[in-house]
Amino acid sequence: MNTLEVSVTPVMSFGQVVNAYVQEARAEVLRYLRLPGFLLPTMLFPSVFYLMFGIFLAQHNSPDAARYLLASYGTFGVMAPGLFGFGVSLAIDREQGLLTLKRALPMPPGAYLFGKMCMALMMAAVITTIMLCLAIFGAHVSLGAGNIATFFITEVLGVLVFCSLGLLIGTLAKGQSAPGLVNLVYLPMAFLSGLWFPLSVMPKFLQAIAPLWPAYHLDQLALSAIGMGQGGELVHGLVLAGFTVVFLTLAARRLARHG
Numbered sequence: 001m002n003t004l005e006v007s008v009t010p011v012m013s014f015g016q017v018v019n020a021y022v023q024e025a026r027a028e029v030l031r032y033l034r035l036p037g038f039l040l041p042t043m044l045f046p047s048v049f050y051l052m053f054g055i056f057l058a059q060h061n062s063p064d065a066a067r068y069l070l071a072s073y074g075t076f077g078v079m080a081p082g083l084f085g086f087g088v089s090l091a092i093d094r095e096q097g098l099l100t101l102k103r104a105l106p107m108p109p110g111a112y113l114f115g116k117m118c119m120a121l122m123m124a125a126v127i128t129t130i131m132l133c134l135a136i137f138g139a140h141v142s143l144g145a146g147n148i149a150t151f152f153i154t155e156v157l158g159v160l161v162f163c164s165l166g167l168l169i170g171t172l173a174k175g176q177s178a179p180g181l182v183n184l185v186y187l188p189m190a191f192l193s194g195l196w197f198p199l200s201v202m203p204k205f206l207q208a209i210a211p212l213w214p215a216y217h218l219d220q221l222a223l224s225a226i227g228m229g230q231g232g233e234l235v236h237g238l239v240l241a242g243f244t245v246v247f248l249t250l251a252a253r254r255l256a257r258h259g
Contacts (some may be wrong), residue, residue, distance in 0.1 A: 012106070020107045021114050028115030029122055038084065042123060046077030047130050055138045064228065066139035071151075071222035072195045074131045075215055078155050079190065081123035082162025083169070083182050086116055090170025091178035117163055124159035128152050143226060151225035158218040161240050164247035165214070171254035189213045214243045 012020070032038055054069040093099045102112045132148060135141040143151070166182070173181045190196060192206060193215035199207045210216045217236040223229045 017108055021111050024111040024115035025118040028119045032119050042080045043127055046073045049073050050134050067141050067226055070131060070135040071219055071226055074128055074155050075219045075222050076190050076195045077127040078124040078159045079162050079215060081120040082159045083166040083186050085120045086163050086166030087169035087182045088178045091173045092175040095175035120159050120163050121156060124156045128155040147226050154221050154225045161214045161244045164244045168247045168251040171251050189215050193219055195219060214240055
């Protein structure tokens with residue numbers, strides 16, 4: 001009588017799954033902390049802009065300029081960790097075969113992306129904290145505790161929509177071309193969303209297409225958080241959620257087909 005041998009694939013326990021996510025997030029954060037070429041420009045770029053236009057040139061602006069620019073450059077700052085942290089690094093990892101290796105390892109399939117998301121959230125938190133400190137102590141912007149908390153949460157969570165967009169870009173671009181492609185999205189979107197110049201001084205057709213960009217909606221939520229909003233917070237939030245779902249869906253299909 002023949003004996004059938006059945007091989008059973010071991011299943012990770014809940015604790016092991018949680019630990020896998022934690023370790024992947026820890027490794028991803030440490031990876032970027034050891035990359036000053038990514039870390040320093042990401043933190044300093046929006047800060048330098050705010051120092052120049054929100055503090056040093058504040059006397060030439062309107063009294064509310066420093067407050068307004070806090071939202072604009074805060075949004076500009078949190079775009080980078082999502083776009084570059086996902087878009088560029090994912091494209092490089094795919095090209096070098098690291099993503100294939102990760103899939104072959106006995107780890108949850110979502111741990112890799114979870115780690116990158118934690119890195120982006122951490123960077124967004126650091127950038128937002130720096131911007132708030134510059135605004136409060138440098139530009140003397142008066143903000144209540146509720147405004148500070150709402151602004152911080154809005155900007156930190158707002159990075160998620162750019163993580164999803166960066167993820168999509170990372171599935172489309174090759175490693176060497178990814179930085180250029182991300183910049184082609186990052187900088188024009190910031191300009192067209194009114195982050196560098198108020199939309200009111202821009203041509204009418206640019207004002208009309210501003211709602212097409214996720215950065216515009218996050219900027220409107222950030223302005224509302226510091227008391228300069230024009231209403232419609234629910235709509236802006238729903239639009240950002242819709243952008244996130246669409247980008248994630250398209251990226252998931254690309255990864256499933258092309259790896």
